[in-house]
Amino acid sequence: MGLPRVLSGVQPTGALHLGNWLGAIRNWVDLQKDHDTFFCVVDLHAITVPHDPDRLARDTLSTAALYLACGLDPERSTVFVQSQVVAHSELCWLLNCVTPLNWLERMIQFKEKAVKQGDNVSVGLLDYPVLMAADILLYDADLVPVGEDQKQHLELARDIAQQRINARFGNAETSVLKVPKPLILKEGARVMSLTDGRSKMSKSDPNEGSRITLLDPPELIAKKIKRAKTDPERGLEFDNADRPETDNLLGLYAILSGKGRDAVARECSEMGWGQFKPLLAEATIAALEPIQERYRLLMDDRAQLEMVLQQGRQRASSVADSTVRRTREAMGFLGAS
Numbered sequence: 001m002g003l004p005r006v007l008s009g010v011q012p013t014g015a016l017h018l019g020n021w022l023g024a025i026r027n028w029v030d031l032q033k034d035h036d037t038f039f040c041v042v043d044l045h046a047i048t049v050p051h052d053p054d055r056l057a058r059d060t061l062s063t064a065a066l067y068l069a070c071g072l073d074p075e076r077s078t079v080f081v082q083s084q085v086v087a088h089s090e091l092c093w094l095l096n097c098v099t100p101l102n103w104l105e106r107m108i109q110f111k112e113k114a115v116k117q118g119d120n121v122s123v124g125l126l127d128y129p130v131l132m133a134a135d136i137l138l139y140d141a142d143l144v145p146v147g148e149d150q151k152q153h154l155e156l157a158r159d160i161a162q163q164r165i166n167a168r169f170g171n172a173e174t175s176v177l178k179v180p181k182p183l184i185l186k187e188g189a190r191v192m193s194l195t196d197g198r199s200k201m202s203k204s205d206p207n208e209g210s211r212i213t214l215l216d217p218p219e220l221i222a223k224k225i226k227r228a229k230t231d232p233e234r235g236l237e238f239d240n241a242d243r244p245e246t247d248n249l250l251g252l253y254a255i256l257s258g259k260g261r262d263a264v265a266r267e268c269s270e271m272g273w274g275q276f277k278p279l280l281a282e283a284t285i286a287a288l289e290p291i292q293e294r295y296r297l298l299m300d301d302r303a304q305l306e307m308v309l310q311q312g313r314q315r316a317s318s319v320a321d322s323t324v325r326r327t328r329e330a331m332g333f334l335g336a337s
Protein backbone atom coordinates (compact mmCIF):
# COMPACT_ATOMS: atom_id res chain seq x y z
CA MET A 1 0.00 0.00 0.00
CA GLY A 2 1.37 3.39 -1.00
CA LEU A 3 0.90 6.58 0.95
CA PRO A 4 -2.58 8.13 0.87
CA ARG A 5 -2.93 10.48 -2.07
CA VAL A 6 -3.75 14.18 -1.72
CA LEU A 7 -4.74 16.70 -4.38
CA SER A 8 -5.64 20.37 -4.14
CA GLY A 9 -5.34 23.63 -6.03
CA VAL A 10 -5.82 27.39 -6.00
CA GLN A 11 -6.92 29.63 -8.85
CA PRO A 12 -4.35 32.10 -10.17
CA THR A 13 -6.77 35.01 -10.01
CA GLY A 14 -5.11 37.89 -8.23
CA ALA A 15 -2.78 37.61 -5.28
CA LEU A 16 -3.38 34.81 -2.79
CA HIS A 17 -4.64 35.99 0.57
CA LEU A 18 -4.56 34.87 4.19
CA GLY A 19 -7.68 32.75 3.64
CA ASN A 20 -6.01 30.77 0.84
CA TRP A 21 -2.93 30.27 2.95
CA LEU A 22 -4.50 29.44 6.32
CA GLY A 23 -7.47 27.52 4.88
CA ALA A 24 -5.54 25.51 2.32
CA ILE A 25 -1.84 25.88 1.48
CA ARG A 26 -0.54 25.82 5.05
CA ASN A 27 -2.18 22.43 5.52
CA TRP A 28 -0.73 21.14 2.27
CA VAL A 29 2.75 21.77 3.60
CA ASP A 30 2.13 19.50 6.59
CA LEU A 31 0.53 16.79 4.48
CA GLN A 32 3.52 16.37 2.19
CA LYS A 33 5.44 14.66 5.01
CA ASP A 34 3.32 11.52 5.03
CA HIS A 35 1.14 11.66 1.92
CA ASP A 36 1.66 11.38 -1.82
CA THR A 37 0.79 14.98 -2.66
CA PHE A 38 -0.29 16.67 -5.91
CA PHE A 39 -0.86 20.43 -6.03
CA CYS A 40 -1.91 22.30 -9.13
CA VAL A 41 -2.44 25.89 -10.12
CA VAL A 42 -5.96 25.71 -11.53
CA ASP A 43 -5.64 28.12 -14.43
CA LEU A 44 -8.55 26.57 -16.38
CA HIS A 45 -10.80 27.53 -13.50
CA ALA A 46 -9.50 31.09 -13.65
CA ILE A 47 -11.13 31.66 -17.06
CA THR A 48 -14.64 30.79 -15.90
CA VAL A 49 -15.10 34.53 -15.27
CA PRO A 50 -13.82 37.21 -17.67
CA HIS A 51 -10.03 37.30 -17.50
CA ASP A 52 -7.11 39.31 -18.77
CA PRO A 53 -4.91 37.21 -21.12
CA ASP A 54 -1.88 39.39 -20.39
CA ARG A 55 -2.08 38.42 -16.75
CA LEU A 56 -3.03 34.74 -16.85
CA ALA A 57 0.45 33.27 -17.48
CA ARG A 58 2.09 35.75 -15.11
CA ASP A 59 -0.35 35.01 -12.31
CA THR A 60 -0.03 31.27 -12.92
CA LEU A 61 3.74 31.41 -12.51
CA SER A 62 3.53 33.66 -9.49
CA THR A 63 0.97 31.38 -7.81
CA ALA A 64 3.28 28.41 -8.37
CA ALA A 65 6.13 30.43 -6.84
CA LEU A 66 3.95 31.19 -3.83
CA TYR A 67 3.20 27.48 -3.38
CA LEU A 68 6.93 26.84 -3.11
CA ALA A 69 7.53 29.95 -1.01
CA CYS A 70 4.89 28.72 1.46
CA GLY A 71 6.83 25.49 1.86
CA LEU A 72 5.81 23.02 -0.83
CA ASP A 73 8.85 20.97 -1.68
CA PRO A 74 9.07 19.77 -5.30
CA GLU A 75 11.08 16.76 -4.13
CA ARG A 76 8.11 15.64 -2.08
CA SER A 77 5.12 17.08 -3.92
CA THR A 78 4.09 17.14 -7.55
CA VAL A 79 3.52 20.82 -8.31
CA PHE A 80 2.00 21.52 -11.71
CA VAL A 81 -0.22 23.71 -13.86
CA GLN A 82 -3.68 22.27 -14.54
CA SER A 83 -3.93 23.34 -18.21
CA GLN A 84 -0.60 21.68 -19.00
CA VAL A 85 -2.08 18.27 -18.23
CA VAL A 86 -4.66 17.84 -20.96
CA ALA A 87 -6.36 14.94 -19.17
CA HIS A 88 -8.18 17.51 -16.98
CA SER A 89 -10.19 18.77 -19.93
CA GLU A 90 -10.88 15.30 -21.24
CA LEU A 91 -12.10 13.82 -17.97
CA CYS A 92 -14.18 16.96 -17.44
CA TRP A 93 -16.01 16.25 -20.70
CA LEU A 94 -16.65 12.62 -19.78
CA LEU A 95 -18.01 13.70 -16.40
CA ASN A 96 -20.06 16.50 -17.95
CA CYS A 97 -22.04 13.99 -19.93
CA VAL A 98 -23.17 12.08 -16.84
CA THR A 99 -23.69 14.99 -14.43
CA PRO A 100 -27.28 16.23 -14.08
CA LEU A 101 -27.69 19.90 -14.87
CA ASN A 102 -29.70 20.54 -11.71
CA TRP A 103 -26.79 19.34 -9.54
CA LEU A 104 -24.79 22.27 -10.91
CA GLU A 105 -27.58 24.82 -10.80
CA ARG A 106 -27.90 24.42 -7.04
CA MET A 107 -24.20 25.01 -6.27
CA ILE A 108 -23.95 27.93 -3.83
CA GLN A 109 -20.77 29.36 -5.37
CA PHE A 110 -22.30 29.27 -8.84
CA LYS A 111 -25.32 31.18 -7.63
CA GLU A 112 -23.17 33.76 -5.84
CA LYS A 113 -20.77 34.26 -8.74
CA ALA A 114 -23.54 34.26 -11.36
CA VAL A 115 -25.23 37.17 -9.58
CA LYS A 116 -21.98 39.16 -9.84
CA GLN A 117 -21.61 38.37 -13.57
CA GLY A 118 -25.08 39.65 -14.49
CA ASP A 119 -25.78 38.82 -18.16
CA ASN A 120 -22.30 37.47 -18.70
CA VAL A 121 -22.48 34.03 -17.06
CA SER A 122 -20.44 31.50 -19.05
CA VAL A 123 -21.18 27.80 -19.40
CA GLY A 124 -17.72 27.36 -17.87
CA LEU A 125 -18.85 29.02 -14.63
CA LEU A 126 -21.70 26.52 -14.32
CA ASP A 127 -19.31 23.70 -15.18
CA TYR A 128 -16.64 24.83 -12.69
CA PRO A 129 -17.41 22.08 -10.13
CA VAL A 130 -17.26 19.32 -12.75
CA LEU A 131 -13.79 20.45 -13.81
CA MET A 132 -12.87 20.49 -10.13
CA ALA A 133 -14.23 16.94 -9.77
CA ALA A 134 -12.07 15.92 -12.74
CA ASP A 135 -9.00 17.49 -11.07
CA ILE A 136 -9.53 15.39 -7.98
CA LEU A 137 -10.70 12.13 -9.53
CA LEU A 138 -7.85 12.02 -12.05
CA TYR A 139 -5.35 11.45 -9.26
CA ASP A 140 -7.33 8.86 -7.26
CA ALA A 141 -7.10 11.32 -4.39
CA ASP A 142 -7.98 10.02 -0.93
CA LEU A 143 -8.03 13.47 0.65
CA VAL A 144 -8.66 16.98 -0.61
CA PRO A 145 -7.49 19.71 1.78
CA VAL A 146 -9.61 22.82 1.25
CA GLY A 147 -11.33 25.65 3.12
CA GLU A 148 -14.91 25.34 4.33
CA ASP A 149 -16.32 27.07 1.21
CA GLN A 150 -15.37 24.08 -0.98
CA LYS A 151 -17.35 21.49 0.96
CA GLN A 152 -20.27 21.43 -1.44
CA HIS A 153 -17.96 21.03 -4.44
CA LEU A 154 -16.30 18.08 -2.76
CA GLU A 155 -19.67 16.46 -2.12
CA LEU A 156 -20.44 16.87 -5.80
CA ALA A 157 -17.16 15.21 -6.80
CA ARG A 158 -18.02 12.28 -4.53
CA ASP A 159 -21.52 11.97 -5.96
CA ILE A 160 -20.27 12.06 -9.54
CA ALA A 161 -17.66 9.37 -8.83
CA GLN A 162 -19.99 7.14 -6.85
CA GLN A 163 -23.41 7.53 -8.40
CA ARG A 164 -22.67 8.56 -11.95
CA ILE A 165 -19.50 6.68 -12.81
CA ASN A 166 -18.90 3.75 -10.47
CA ALA A 167 -22.56 2.74 -10.13
CA ARG A 168 -23.10 2.86 -13.87
CA PHE A 169 -19.80 1.79 -15.36
CA GLY A 170 -18.00 -0.08 -12.59
CA ASN A 171 -18.70 -3.53 -11.24
CA ALA A 172 -18.86 -5.15 -7.83
CA GLU A 173 -15.12 -5.88 -7.71
CA THR A 174 -13.64 -2.75 -9.19
CA SER A 175 -14.70 0.84 -9.04
CA VAL A 176 -13.66 3.09 -11.90
CA LEU A 177 -12.92 6.19 -9.83
CA LYS A 178 -11.80 6.56 -6.24
CA VAL A 179 -14.26 8.44 -4.03
CA PRO A 180 -12.34 11.25 -2.26
CA LYS A 181 -12.87 12.80 1.17
CA PRO A 182 -12.60 16.50 2.02
CA LEU A 183 -10.04 17.51 4.62
CA ILE A 184 -11.22 20.70 6.28
CA LEU A 185 -9.32 21.60 9.40
CA LYS A 186 -11.19 23.65 11.96
CA GLU A 187 -8.53 26.29 12.42
CA GLY A 188 -8.31 28.72 9.48
CA ALA A 189 -11.04 26.99 7.45
CA ARG A 190 -13.04 30.19 7.18
CA VAL A 191 -11.04 33.39 7.35
CA MET A 192 -13.41 36.35 7.21
CA SER A 193 -13.16 39.72 5.49
CA LEU A 194 -11.45 42.52 7.40
CA THR A 195 -14.30 44.83 6.55
CA ASP A 196 -17.20 42.49 7.35
CA GLY A 197 -16.84 39.64 9.82
CA ARG A 198 -19.86 37.88 8.35
CA SER A 199 -18.50 37.39 4.84
CA LYS A 200 -15.43 35.39 3.90
CA MET A 201 -12.15 36.92 2.82
CA SER A 202 -12.23 36.71 -0.96
CA LYS A 203 -10.08 37.60 -3.97
CA SER A 204 -13.11 38.97 -5.78
CA ASP A 205 -14.12 41.54 -3.14
CA PRO A 206 -13.67 44.91 -4.90
CA ASN A 207 -12.45 46.44 -1.62
CA GLU A 208 -8.76 45.54 -1.30
CA GLY A 209 -8.86 46.57 2.33
CA SER A 210 -11.00 43.49 2.99
CA ARG A 211 -8.05 41.09 2.57
CA ILE A 212 -4.36 40.79 3.31
CA THR A 213 -2.46 39.22 0.46
CA LEU A 214 0.64 37.13 0.98
CA LEU A 215 2.67 39.74 -0.89
CA ASP A 216 1.43 42.88 0.85
CA PRO A 217 4.34 44.97 2.16
CA PRO A 218 4.52 45.51 5.94
CA GLU A 219 3.19 49.09 5.86
CA LEU A 220 0.15 48.02 3.87
CA ILE A 221 -0.54 45.12 6.23
CA ALA A 222 -0.38 47.49 9.20
CA LYS A 223 -2.68 49.95 7.44
CA LYS A 224 -5.27 47.31 6.52
CA ILE A 225 -5.33 45.98 10.07
CA LYS A 226 -5.59 49.47 11.50
CA ARG A 227 -8.67 50.08 9.35
CA ALA A 228 -10.21 46.64 9.93
CA LYS A 229 -13.77 46.76 11.20
CA THR A 230 -14.18 46.26 14.95
CA ASP A 231 -16.82 46.90 17.60
CA PRO A 232 -16.95 49.38 20.46
CA GLU A 233 -16.57 46.79 23.22
CA ARG A 234 -13.49 46.38 25.36
CA GLY A 235 -12.07 42.94 26.09
CA LEU A 236 -11.68 40.51 23.20
CA GLU A 237 -13.30 37.08 23.11
CA PHE A 238 -13.84 34.11 20.81
CA ASP A 239 -17.18 32.62 19.80
CA ASN A 240 -19.48 35.55 20.53
CA ALA A 241 -21.90 35.44 17.58
CA ASP A 242 -22.63 39.15 18.01
CA ARG A 243 -18.93 39.99 17.55
CA PRO A 244 -17.89 38.25 14.30
CA GLU A 245 -15.03 40.69 13.62
CA THR A 246 -13.56 40.05 17.05
CA ASP A 247 -13.71 36.31 16.59
CA ASN A 248 -12.02 36.58 13.19
CA LEU A 249 -9.19 38.93 14.20
CA LEU A 250 -8.51 37.02 17.38
CA GLY A 251 -8.49 33.76 15.41
CA LEU A 252 -5.96 35.22 12.97
CA TYR A 253 -3.79 36.35 15.84
CA ALA A 254 -3.92 32.88 17.44
CA ILE A 255 -2.70 31.22 14.25
CA LEU A 256 -0.25 33.83 13.00
CA SER A 257 1.45 34.37 16.34
CA GLY A 258 1.67 30.60 16.84
CA LYS A 259 0.29 31.06 20.37
CA GLY A 260 -2.95 29.14 19.90
CA ARG A 261 -6.48 29.99 20.99
CA ASP A 262 -6.27 29.41 24.73
CA ALA A 263 -3.21 31.56 25.29
CA VAL A 264 -4.59 34.30 23.05
CA ALA A 265 -7.99 34.25 24.77
CA ARG A 266 -6.21 34.85 28.08
CA GLU A 267 -3.81 37.46 26.71
CA CYS A 268 -6.54 39.54 25.08
CA SER A 269 -9.45 39.16 27.48
CA GLU A 270 -9.01 42.68 28.85
CA MET A 271 -7.51 44.33 25.81
CA GLY A 272 -8.82 47.24 23.78
CA TRP A 273 -8.43 47.50 20.01
CA GLY A 274 -5.69 50.14 20.24
CA GLN A 275 -3.47 47.66 22.00
CA PHE A 276 -4.51 44.58 20.02
CA LYS A 277 -4.23 45.79 16.44
CA PRO A 278 -0.48 46.54 16.50
CA LEU A 279 0.09 43.06 17.97
CA LEU A 280 -1.89 41.46 15.17
CA ALA A 281 -0.06 43.55 12.57
CA GLU A 282 3.30 42.56 14.00
CA ALA A 283 2.40 38.84 14.04
CA THR A 284 1.08 38.99 10.47
CA ILE A 285 4.14 40.79 9.13
CA ALA A 286 6.47 38.36 10.88
CA ALA A 287 4.56 35.32 9.58
CA LEU A 288 4.60 36.57 5.99
CA GLU A 289 8.15 37.87 5.88
CA PRO A 290 9.90 34.52 5.18
CA ILE A 291 7.33 33.68 2.50
CA GLN A 292 7.88 37.02 0.77
CA GLU A 293 11.63 36.58 0.92
CA ARG A 294 11.53 33.10 -0.63
CA TYR A 295 9.01 34.27 -3.21
CA ARG A 296 11.40 36.99 -4.43
CA LEU A 297 14.23 34.52 -4.81
CA LEU A 298 12.04 32.06 -6.69
CA MET A 299 10.73 34.73 -9.07
CA ASP A 300 14.31 35.79 -9.80
CA ASP A 301 15.09 32.31 -11.12
CA ARG A 302 12.35 31.74 -13.63
CA ALA A 303 14.18 28.90 -15.41
CA GLN A 304 14.31 26.89 -12.20
CA LEU A 305 10.63 27.51 -11.51
CA GLU A 306 9.68 26.41 -15.00
CA MET A 307 11.75 23.27 -14.57
CA VAL A 308 9.84 22.39 -11.40
CA LEU A 309 6.56 22.81 -13.29
CA GLN A 310 7.82 20.78 -16.22
CA GLN A 311 8.75 17.91 -13.91
CA GLY A 312 5.41 18.24 -12.15
CA ARG A 313 3.61 18.12 -15.45
CA GLN A 314 5.30 14.87 -16.41
CA ARG A 315 4.58 13.18 -13.10
CA ALA A 316 1.00 14.43 -13.04
CA SER A 317 0.35 13.41 -16.67
CA SER A 318 1.42 9.84 -16.15
CA VAL A 319 -1.09 9.38 -13.30
CA ALA A 320 -3.86 11.39 -14.97
CA ASP A 321 -3.53 9.70 -18.36
CA SER A 322 -3.99 6.27 -16.89
CA THR A 323 -7.18 7.37 -15.07
CA VAL A 324 -8.60 8.78 -18.30
CA ARG A 325 -7.77 5.55 -20.12
CA ARG A 326 -9.53 3.53 -17.41
CA THR A 327 -12.59 5.78 -17.52
CA ARG A 328 -12.79 5.75 -21.32
CA GLU A 329 -12.60 1.97 -21.32
CA ALA A 330 -15.28 1.65 -18.65
CA MET A 331 -17.54 3.99 -20.62
CA GLY A 332 -17.15 1.93 -23.75
CA PHE A 333 -14.95 4.03 -26.03
CA LEU A 334 -13.02 2.44 -28.85
CA GLY A 335 -9.45 2.00 -27.59
CA ALA A 336 -6.52 3.69 -29.33
CA SER A 337 -4.33 1.14 -31.10
Ligand code: TYM
Nearest residue numbers: 008009010011019020023024132146147189190191200201
Ligand atom coordinates in the same frame (compact mmCIF):
# COMPACT_ATOMS: atom_id res chain seq x y z
P1 TYM B 1 -9.85 29.31 -4.68
O1 TYM B 1 -8.70 29.79 -5.46
O2 TYM B 1 -11.08 30.14 -4.59
O3 TYM B 1 -9.42 28.98 -3.19
C1 TYM B 1 -8.29 28.20 -2.92
C2 TYM B 1 -8.35 27.57 -1.54
O4 TYM B 1 -8.43 28.59 -0.55
C3 TYM B 1 -9.54 28.33 0.32
N1 TYM B 1 -10.10 29.61 0.74
C4 TYM B 1 -10.31 29.93 2.02
N2 TYM B 1 -10.09 29.28 3.17
C5 TYM B 1 -10.40 29.91 4.32
N3 TYM B 1 -10.92 31.16 4.37
C6 TYM B 1 -11.16 31.85 3.24
N4 TYM B 1 -11.64 33.09 3.31
C7 TYM B 1 -10.85 31.24 1.99
N5 TYM B 1 -10.94 31.65 0.69
C8 TYM B 1 -10.47 30.63 -0.05
C9 TYM B 1 -10.52 27.53 -0.54
O5 TYM B 1 -11.39 26.79 0.26
C10 TYM B 1 -9.58 26.67 -1.35
O6 TYM B 1 -9.19 25.53 -0.62
N6 TYM B 1 -12.47 25.64 -6.37
C11 TYM B 1 -11.18 25.73 -5.67
C12 TYM B 1 -10.01 25.50 -6.59
C13 TYM B 1 -9.91 24.10 -7.11
C14 TYM B 1 -9.65 22.95 -6.33
C15 TYM B 1 -9.60 21.88 -7.28
C16 TYM B 1 -9.45 22.73 -4.98
C17 TYM B 1 -10.03 23.72 -8.39
N7 TYM B 1 -9.83 22.38 -8.53
C18 TYM B 1 -9.37 20.57 -6.85
C19 TYM B 1 -9.22 21.42 -4.56
C20 TYM B 1 -9.19 20.36 -5.50
C21 TYM B 1 -11.10 27.10 -5.01
O7 TYM B 1 -11.83 27.42 -4.17
O8 TYM B 1 -10.16 27.93 -5.38
